[in-house]
Amino acid sequence: MSAWSFFFEVLVAGLAAGIMYSLVAIGFVLIYKTSGVLNFAQGAMLLFAALTFVSLHERGMPFLYALAITFLVMVILGIAIEKFVLRPMINQPPITLFMVTLGLSYIIEGSAELIWGTQVHGLDLGIQDEPMQIAGVLVSQFDLFCAAVAAVMVAALTILFRYTRIGLSFRAAAEDQYAALNIGLRLPFIWAAVWATAGIVALVAGLLWGARTGVQFSLSLVVLKSLPVLVLGGFDSIAGAIIGGLIIGATENLAQVYLGPYIGDGIDSWIAYVVALGFLLVRPSGLFGQKLVERV
Amino acid sequence: MSSAILERQANSQGLPGLKSFRGPFLVLLVFAVVIPQVHSDYLFDAILTPFLAISLAALGLNLLTGYAGQVSLGSAAFMAVGAFAGYNFLLRIPGLPLLAGLAFAGLTAAVIGIVFGLPSLRLRGFYLAVSTLATQFFVQWALTNISWFSNDDTSGVISPPPLHLGGFALDSPVRRYLLCLGVVAVLTFLAMRLVSGQTGRALIAVRDSELGARVLGVKVLRTKLFIFAVSSFYIGVAGALWSFAYLRTIEPDGFDLDRSFQILFVIIIGGLASIRGAFLGAAFIVVLPLLLSRAGAILLGPGFDSGLVDLVQKIFLGALIILFLRLEPAGLSALVGRLRIRRNAT
Amino acid sequence: MAGAAIRLSGVTLSFGGILALKGVDLDIHAGDIHAIIGPNGAGKSSLVNIICGIYRPEAGSIDFDGQHLSRMETGRLAKLGITRTFQNIVLFKGMSVTQNVMMGLTHKTRSTPWGQIIGSARARREEAHAYEIARAILARLDLTQVQDRAVNTLSYGAQKRVELARALIAGPRLLLLDEPMAGMTAGEKVRMIAFIREAQAHSGVTVILIEHDMGVVMELSDRITVLDHGKRIAQGTPSEIQVNPDVIDAYLGVAHADDGDDAVLAA
Incomplete structure (x- = not known):
């Protein structure tokens, strides 16, 4: 194999991994954009969703039923978190809310494992994972499927934000909470809807990640992979989450393959952070994030 | 509300006056x-x-x-930097006194800190929090x-040298405890002095309004780097004590992200910007699992699943964090x- | 310490293509109370933020006390003897009133952190001195009763006074007051006017005052600069400004008819 086609394979595999990070990052962006909360519990929600689905399915429930019930559970969980945990803390500084979601992730992770047990589950979504040859480069079918799901999700969210009434309210709330209140938007309703949506996004990401790595506790750690993506893409941009994910995924994989032999194994634990940080120091609000102007 | 209470509130947010x-x-x-008599x-x-x-920490x-x-x-x-630096200094400089080793451990951590x-000079809030994760993972x-850091030991678990203070071997639990107590007491006293003066006020000013602080002539960047260094010094020494006196092994695994969260939870539960809070929170975090497993043993009989206790503890801790913050x-x-x-008052 | 003169020449500033200040000249005499007025969005706060080094002007220069500067640096303000209060109160809520005011002496601190920890003679002297004059200035501003309270438990008007105390403690040469009366009751305003007057008379400090309440402006100021749409449209004594046709146009003209609280020029 030529050096170039090997390079492209590494690159494509990296991009595919990047899409997986983006899927998680999108859940963060949704909530951050509309309520200014960086929801560390997104990873725990993802674990909760995947574990709930796989446990129901393993207990004999048909695929679609299990999916529907998990869907409902995630919507309810999202709404409950917003209503009982975050709403009472409105007007607290963002960093306090961040620490609240840290506590939340402990509760959700603990509960998920308490309810469904701590063993590792396999998850088969019925998707072939045989590599395909595209333009001389081997590509995993499963990766293509994930990319397609991500594309559909981004399209759906874009339509939701751009063309529906509720999407307009989301955007208004994101622009200016006071103004949104003044023109009579019901912010609590919007927030609840956003958290429910984030629950659904967690479900989608959880199923894909679960199918790839197995459903187990470490799923909630994907949150750590998506944070550099957010830093790179900006906390409030869906496009940024996608592009940030692709950049992070690609650099991570390339670094691992080409630099790994020289500096050691396992550099993927931090290389993404270094890339994101280096970038941040040049552009403190990310690729697509809004520049914050300090008002005096 | 009487002004005494209000003053106390002001102080609880920061300054012992x-x-x-x-x-x-x-x-x-x-x-x-008293306690060493037990x-x-x-x-x-x-x-x-x-x-x-x-x-x-x-x-x-x-x-x-x-x-x-x-x-x-x-x-x-x-903590890990402190533990490994302490280990290496004591290992590679024969005859280095233990306290000097601890001080070097802290200083190394301070330099790394x-x-x-440095990113804190440009980043704030979430961005800074995320950038500190880079430290953690790197x-x-x-x-x-x-492998140089662990003296090319392949087992991954290394033991600290025997601890001596002067000619005095710290070879019993009580003695190791007293070493920790002495170090912690001195460093706590210094921290109390630090936060009660002009520097302590400057720290709070940077926290409450960077702009306001800068306008008044606080050197914000220098203040941030200074406190990063001091904080890392303390945490580094804590890591060395943790490894040398408590675990008596040195390994990177114990200093993972969960440990970082644990320390953060200690100060949330104990009280942000409070010296006393660090101790109260730590006591709580150390005693909580013991209490929970006792409670588990009583409620579920002796054969209960310890994994269950871990999960309950996790949920409990998460809930406490939220309740305290709220x-x-x-x-x-x-x-x-x-x-x-x-x-x-009574 | 006597007040300092400050002169801005041809200062221009824009945000994303929108000109906030267009070649503004400002000439403030030492020891004056000089008000800057104008409708909302006229550029008053931008001007103050340029003087404070928070914004960097695209063109123009600043002469402060004989020094020629292309821009100010926020970190050097205190050393130059420039202090300010903020439109939205900027106090350190984790500290008591006295501690907040002591922060006003930050730039005079010579002791090192280590000196403060071990209690060096200099550190103790500085701390005692700061404490003492903070108490004194709090007494002058009638804040003795609340001096040990957490600053965020004070009423809005009292917090404004704490800010003033913090700005005054180091004996500034130029004091910027950004809407010091905003949100105050009539009674509080009367007291605030007295405090500003007293501070000015006490030290001869130059005062730049941004204020919407024309009654206050006319009563306090020695001179007034009027801005509109980022341009200086008038400068003069209160009595000159009151009859200046451009000023009356700017305030009562169609373009600004919505600025209700500014339209009290006649008051």
Whole structure:
């Protein structure tokens, strides 16, 4: 194999991994954009969703039923978190809310494992994972499927934000909470809807990640992979989450393959952070994030 | 509300003002003289020594996060730096006194703290918090992968040298406890002095309004780097004590992200920007699992699943974090403060 | 310490293509109370933020006390003897009133952190001195009763006074007051006017005052600069400004008819 086609394979595999990070990052962006909360519990929600689905399915429930019930559970969980945990803390500084979601992730992770047990589950979504040859480069079918799901999700969210009434309210709330209140938007309703949506996004990401790595506790750690993506893409941009994910995924994989032999194994634990940080120091609000102007 | 309570509230957010050191000194006396009379290795090895190390780490983090408002999710990395630096200094410089080794451990952590604190000059809030994760992962990786740090030991678990203080072997649980107590007491006293003066006010000013601080002539960048260094020093020494006196092994694995979160939780529960809070929170975090497993044993019989207790503890801890942030952001420290005022009033 | 003169020449500033200040000249005499007025969005706060080094002007220069500067640096303000209060109160809520005011002496601190920890003679002297004059200035501003309270438990008007105390403690040469009366009751305003007057008379400090309440402006100021749409449209004594046709146009003209609280020029 030529050096170039090997390079492209590494690159494509990296991009595919990047899409997986983006899927998680999108859940963060949704909530951050509309309520200014960086929801560390997104990873725990993802674990909760995947574990709930796989446990129901393993207990004999048909695929679609299990999916529907998990869907409902995630919507309810999202709404409950917003209503009982975050709403009472409105007007607290963002960093306090961040620490609240840290506590939340402990509760959700603990509960998920308490309810469904701590063993590792396999998850088969019925998707072939045989590599395909595209333009001389081997590509995993499963990766293509994930990319397609991500594309559909981004399209759906874009339509939701751009063309529906509720999407307009989301955007208004994101622009200016006071103004949104003044023109009579019901912010609590919007927030609840956003958290429910984030629950659904967690479900989608959880199923894909679960199918790839197995459903187990470490799923909630994907949150750590998506944070550099957010830093790179900006906390409030869906496009940024996608592009940030692709950049992070690609650099991570390339670094691992080409630099790994020289500096050691396992550099993927931090290389993404270094890339994101280096970038941040040049552009403190990310690729697509809004520049914050300090008002005096 | 009487002005005494309000003053207490102001202080609980940060500054002890000109209050005397009598209370803390009495507590120290109890810990140094009375408690060592107890004959229980378990008490010292499993409770008090880790309690002191965690307290010191939390104190360090509280200087950075509670006082200066710079949230760090990488405390465990600085503990690891302290532990490995202490190990290497004592190993490679024959005859280096233990206390000097600890000081070098702290200084090494302080240097690393300044390096990884540099992003704080440009980043705030979440961005800074995320950037501290880089510290966490990078340090853990470096200590695992660069074998020089562990003296090319392949087992991954290395033992600290025997501890001596002067000609005095620290070979019993009580003695190791007393070493920790001495170090922690001195560093705590210095921290109390630090936060009660002009520098302490400057830290809080940077936290509460960077712009306001800058306009008044606070050198914001220098202040941030300074407190990153001091905080890392404390956390580094704590890591060395944790490894040398409590675990008696040195390994990167124990200093993972969960440990960083644990230290953060200690200061949230104990009270942000409170010296006392670091100790109260640490006591709580150390004692909680013991209480829960006792409770588990009583409720579920002796054959209960310890994994279950871990999960319950996790949920419990998460819930406590949320409750404290919501109902008592000033933590246990404020609760204790209020109790004392009530007692004084009656 | 006597007040300092400050002169801005041809200062221009824009945000994303929108000109906030267009070649503004400002000439403030030492020891004056000089008000800057104008409708909302006229550029008053931008001007103050340029003087404070928070914004960097695209063109123009600043002469402060004989020094020629292309821009100010926020970190050097205190050393130059420039202090300010903020439109939205900027106090350190984790500190008591006295501690907040002591922060006003930050730039005079010579002791090192280590000196403060071990209690060096200099550190103790500085701390005692700061404490003492903070108490004194709090007494002058009638804040003795609340001096040990957490600053965020004070009423809005009292917090404004704490800010003033913090700005005054180091004996500034130029004091910027950004809407010091905003949100105050009539009674509080009367007291605030007295405090500003007293501070000015006490030290001869130059005062730049941004204020919407024309009654206050006319009563306090020695001179007034009027801005509109980022341009200086008038400068003069209160009595000159009151009859200046451009000023009356700017305030009562169609373009600004919505600025209700500004239209009290006649008051």
